[in-house]
Amino acid sequence: MMNPLPLVIATLRRNPVTTITFIALVAVAVGLGVAITSQERALKRGSAHAADRFDLVIAAPGSQTDAMLKAVFLRTGSVELLKPEVVARVFAEPHAEIVAPIAFGDSHDGAPIVGSVPGFVTYLSGGKLAEGRPFADHEEAVVGAASPLKIGDTFHPTHGDGHAELEGDGEEHGHDHEHGVDITVVGRMAPTGSPWDMAIVVPVELTWELHNLPTGHPQGSEQVGPPYVSDRLPGVPALVVKPDSVAAAYGLRNIYRAQDSTAFFPAEVLVELYALLGDMRQLMNVMALATQTLVIVAILVGIMVLLRLYRVQFSVLRALGAPRSFIFLTIWSYVALIVAVGAVAGLGLGMGLAGTISAAFTAQTGIALDATIGASEIWLVMAIIAIGMAVATVPAALLYRKPVIDALR
């Protein structure tokens, strides 16, 4: 049995710094590729998961992406408001199990305060709150799983989050100030993997009240949640609807794709975004592959130069009776081992990189990302190893033919 391993290891040890540099180069190139693909998948999964409970969104006509970013991901930019008549009509739909207005305008300590209804809070939390109970009064709130507030804490909401949201509140915009109410935390949602984990949810009636809008109930009423009085409803940025069946979902979507509203399934809008993201990933993949190829070529050139220094060694081996095939196998194993070790190290590196990016992204947005090693990363690493093995035949074939004695004389 031919066993070039002791010799390969000795040769690798001869120039440890060079060997480690070669391995590190392969690892970085592979790591980037792994990080890109696993991060992209995590982003898809994370955003899809975050949108899970947002079956149907109805918003004012305009960009569905904007409306989705607003309702699902709480990116508060200014959008048109849905007309009060439309809001009233949706609340009256018999096949809408939950109709949740989403109203913004206030914040506390950087966390958005979102006005909605108690039923939606429970639904978002998976049917049951993690702690406490839904709000039942204007001055009560339910916080997201990641909120630093505890049950029993009280706080003053601050008007504004940098963007003016609601009109007709009579305040000058651009100056954040505290509203003069004390809000008490009475419940906490289970983790949703979405920016809602960092949010504070209050009765939409409070948001409306704070901004001098009608509260959906008769003057002076302290009621929280539906039913609402149609002519006392203000406009809202978006409504999240849980239809009672798939058929109802499509029915409602069709009805509200109309002159004065738009309706969409966030899951569908996400798929469109992914398609866009997919094109970008394609580009990044090409770039990553180009990097990997360049690295392998550069390493190959380096190895050729290095192996020239080892020519005497290989000639001596031939003089000692080693067949050409042994020399070939030694050089091939040497190159293939560098690429293989680098590729496997790159898998770990990419994993770490993706984990770090994901964690930073989650901290920034609240969208829970879980970057994992999947089949495509394993394929990438195996492809690199295969390319390395194929490419390793080049120096092996070139060097094993060299005349033996020239290097010995």
Add this chain to the structure above:
Amino acid sequence: MFTIENLVLSYRDDGGKPFTVLELPALQLGRESLVVVTGPSGSGKSSLLYALCGLLKPTAGAVRHEGQDIYALSEARRDRWRRETVGLIFQDFHLIPELSPLANVTLATHFGGTADRRALALRGRALLDVLGVPTDRRHASALSRGEQQRTAIARALLFDPPAILADEPTASLDAEASTLVADRLLSLSRDEGRLVLAVSHDPILISRADRLLHLERGHLKETEPTMRKEIPA
């Protein structure tokens, strides 16, 4: 054991004109003799040595070992033949510095086709012991130059070859280490019955020679060894 017949070795110069480096009408080399080849630089000493061990195919003529023209063998069989028949020793030892002395000696057992690796490892250790090389070093580079050359001798002897070919084996050693190596080479021919052919200008080695071959521009001249009294039959 070796017979050279009408051997011609020539190269082409830059202008493409052939020039002859070695021209030997006939040469017989037998067992149990220490043959030292001398001659000025460029006279073809190394060329002769590598032609004998099957690494340098002559332009014309034949190199026979026990009647077999070694250049008529396939390359794979010639590699195998060389491993079993000739042990090579170089001026600069050419050990693998990262391997232990023993690993250097047994390196050729990894070339394939070696049946009993364990027995050869034992033999390698015994050879190092006999040659006085410390076997507890992790790297051959930690050995003294004399110890390195003796490790190279052990490596050459691993497969118990009938012939040892050495190119300037003592040129990189001091007098004391040279004497040790020269005595060992003499013993390999005298006591163990091998053919030992060494290219050398070292008087220490020349004084032990059974035969002295002198090369001059590729032509051979045999001189009587002066310092040795008894000449083996």
